[in-house]
Amino acid sequence: GQQVMQIPQYQHVQEGEDFTTYCNSSTTLSNIQWYKQRPGGHPVFLIQLVKSGEVKKQKRLTFQFGEAKKNSSLHITATQTTDVGTYFCAGGRSSNTGKLIFGQGTTLQVKP
Amino acid sequence: DTGVSQDPRHKITKRGQNVTFRCDPISEHNRLYWYRQTLGQGPEFLTYFQNEAQLEKSRLLSDRFSAERPKGSFSTLEIQRTEQGDSAMYLCASSLLTGVAEAFFGQGTRLTVV
Numbered sequence: 001g002q003q004v005m006q007i008p009q010y011q012h013v014q015e016g017e018d019f020t021t022y023c024n025s026s027t028t029l030s031n032i033q034w035y036k037q038r039p040g041g042h043p044v045f046l047i048q049l050v051k052s053g054e055v056k057k058q059k060r061l062t063f064q065f066g067e068a069k070k071n072s073s074l075h076i077t078a079t080q081t082t083d084v085g086t087y088f089c090a091g092g093r094s095s096n097t098g099k100l101i102f103g104q105g106t107t108l109q110v111k112p
Numbered sequence: 113d114t115g116v117s118q119d120p121r122h123k124i125t126k127r128g129q130n131v132t133f134r135c136d137p138i139s140e141h142n143r144l145y146w147y148r149q150t151l152g153q154g155p156e157f158l159t160y161f162q163n164e165a166q167l168e169k170s171r172l173l174s175d176r177f178s179a180e181r182p183k184g185s186f187s188t189l190e191i192q193r194t195e196q197g198d199s200a201m202y203l204c205a206s207s208l209l210t211g212v213a214e215a216f217f218g219q220g221t222r223l224t225v226v
Contacts, residue, residue, distance in 0.1 A: 042217040088154045098213040102154030
């Protein structure tokens with residue numbers, strides 16, 4: 001079946017350093033979404049990418065969808081303590097269902 | 113509050129008992145999903161409704177699991193004859209039928225089977 005792999009599993013950075021998490025799907029995706037989950041919380045939607053090669057920015061966050069629509073990345077510039085949490089990518093095979101296959105997540109710790 | 117709500121938030125049950133969870137989605141959302149999340153893992157898809165129709169169910173889902181969404185509003189997830197391996201966070205999410213399929217998650221129901 002479809003698998004979505006995410007690396008690294010954990011990342012510890014000093015506040016102000018950059019952070020990147022990578023996501024790879026075993027199959028071509030219709031779209032990819034990114035979610036953030038704070039400790040003890042539930043996943044919260046960050047963004048959706050649909051087009052091949054698409055790049056979107058949200059303040060210090062940059063999201064990229066690969067040309068083959070099988071991989072994606074999230075880059076955070078100059079991390080802050082408020083960025084702490086687990087970041088999940090979630091791949092959609094079809095826009096008809098909205099069903100998402102989540103990666104294992106990357107847990108980000110930021111040292112002040 | 114117009115977010116997704118789940119009840120109960122926590123459930124402790126003895127092995128072999130049946131449990132039922134409820135999810136109230138955002139009112140205008142046609143799609144409703146159930147996911148299961150264990151520690152250190154991403155949410156795992158269980159099943160999906162569009163209005164009242166259950167359109168997809170994970171092949172990994174045991175026959176002990178059943179979900180309903182009568183009248184296309186709230187949904188229930190029942191687990192029969194619970195096992196210790198069923199211990200997890202059960203997340204419900206809802207989304208619109210068209211446009212960006214952003215999934216709004218509830219706070220989840222944490223199930224502990226003892």
